[in-house]
Amino acid sequence: MLREVRGLGTLVPEDIHWIPAQTAARVDKIVIRPAFGTTRYGHLEMSNPELQRDVLDAEYALKAAEANYANLRVQVDSDL
Numbered sequence: 001m002l003r004e005v006r007g008l009g010t011l012v013p014e015d016i017h018w019i020p021a022q023t024a025a026r027v028d029k030i031v032i033r034p035a036f037g038t039t040r041y042g043h044l045e046m047s048n049p050e051l052q053r054d055v056l057d058a059e060y061a062l063k064a065a066e067a068n069y070a071n072l073r074v075q076v077d078s079d080l
Contacts, residue, residue: 023048 025046032043 023051025051 025048027044028047029045030043031045
């Protein structure tokens with residue numbers, strides 16, 4: 001069903017909701033644009049190179065800790 005309504009003036013939202021971000025980022029892609037006149041929100045894909053680097057550093061630190069744990073486990077088993 002298609003409904004067209006005409007009138008004078010401009011369509012403006014009653015309330016604007018801003019969602020604060022915890023970190024700075026840039027918008028890579030707009031997946032869904034918000035629809036006018038509905039309560040539907042848009043969907044964005046964002047990225048932050050600093051956070052991506054921090055994630056990689058944490059993954060490498062985890063792998064190093066797991067390797068250290070395996071090494072210590074072998075040493076303890078051989079000492080026993």
